[in-house]
Amino acid sequence: MNDAFPALGGTEGSRSWFERAQASLAGGISSSARLTSTGPHPYPLYMQSGSGARIRDVDGNEYIDYLVSYGSAILGHASPLLTDALTEVLHTGTMFGTCNMPEVELAELICRMVPCADLVRFANSGSEAVQGAVRAARGYTGRSGILKFEGHYHGWSDTLAISNRPTVAEAGPYEAPHSVPHSPGIPAGVVDDVVVCPWNDPAALRAVLDAHRDLAAVICEPIVANNACTMPDAGFLDLLRDECTARGIVLIFDEVCTGFRTGPGGAQELFGVLPDLAVFSKALGGGLPIAAFAGRREVMEPLARAEVKHGGTYNASPLCATAALVTLRALNDPAVTKRIDETGRRVMETVRRAAHDSGVPCAVQGVGAMFQVVFTPDGTPTRQYRDLLRTDQPRYDAFRHELLKRGVHTNAYAMACWFVPAVVSEDDLAATCRAVEEAFAVL
Structure with missing residues (x-):
């Protein structure tokens, strides 16, 4: 596990469950992708429930979820x-x-x-x-x-x-x-x-x-x-x-x-x-x-x-x-996928503006429904796999850690992406954009 960052405050329940899991699950996980080896957390977060665009971990912390089961829960949780x-x-x-x-x-x-x-x-x-x-x-x-x-x-x-x-x-x-x-x-x-x-x-x-x-x-x-x-x-x-x-x-x-x-x-x-x-x-x-x-x-x-x-x-x-x-x-209703796309594009634009204002070079690439924030040295989008090998992984880890602290849940892997669910409310969106701005302010 990665100990470069301290454990997220108030997640002792997740720590306890992970320690217990390692006695019976190989590596304490059921999928290699759940091992946060490139993320800022020294153990996985254990989620207990979800509703709409939000999920809650075993310690009761709530997050706006842009992992949504790696894009699967597109209609939100408990739809x-x-x-x-x-x-x-x-x-x-x-x-x-x-x-x-x-x-x-x-x-x-x-x-x-x-x-x-x-x-x-x-x-x-x-x-x-x-x-x-x-x-x-x-x-x-x-x-x-x-x-x-x-x-x-x-x-x-x-x-x-x-x-x-x-x-x-x-x-x-x-x-x-x-x-x-x-x-x-x-x-x-x-x-x-x-x-x-x-x-x-x-x-x-x-x-x-x-x-x-x-x-x-x-x-x-x-x-x-x-x-x-x-x-x-x-x-x-x-x-x-x-x-x-x-x-x-x-x-x-x-x-x-x-x-x-x-x-x-x-x-x-x-x-x-x-x-x-x-x-x-x-x-x-x-x-x-x-x-x-x-x-x-x-x-x-x-x-x-x-x-x-x-x-x-x-x-x-x-x-x-x-x-x-x-x-x-x-x-199959174009209005639904249009709403997903528009929601994502508003987050993407917030990232671009916050990055510019803070002087942090990064690219925001993809489409509204699925995108990623990539910390390239010159802020240009990637075109090929080898471009990604020169991205700033520690800065991505720090960015994600700051988002988690502010209740926004994204993928731990810099090579993955944000997935936008169809049920992000205006309040969810405002909270997400505020978290993004605050995260860039301290990067």
């Missing part, structure tokens, strides 16, 4: 829309292991909302859905190679846990980065199937594509949520589309973070670029575990014919499918 619908399902049966009506209605709605979606398959997490999309692409093309971009995150499974956070020494030459496994335990044969390329570099992209003729798919985060919301350069996604079409390569957008958040049709609608396949999770379920991959009929047909295999006991259970159906019906 009446969800709790009412899910209570009914709890009384009729949460899980049958059979087909059910909500999954059909949900698939129909996704096909109406998502531009590339002719057919849909469901899974339980973004990592699972990425594996399904990659298998679909390999089955369709008969090839095995996958091109991914340096720093982009596509889940924790072996399939694409490659070059997520390499050091410069590990990553190798800029134009042709090494494929670096994210963890011990990933077989070399899996790593060999993955080619890595720098983001936002047309010349490097073409060179890598020319050098590798066995690619089944190119996969990317269209807005790189796991690289501090690094945006695509103008025309770069169009170039990806054109190059994949010309070479017969399946283009996959990982919209686990952007899907249904940047608008009803996700990033593909926002940028006007259609992938062959897209992956969704997080906001899809409104806080319950469900994911999907969807795409062009031609690419999905081998799945439909059961030539390409895909399954899962818990896929699209009535409980989770109902949660997703309720969530997407709400998000």
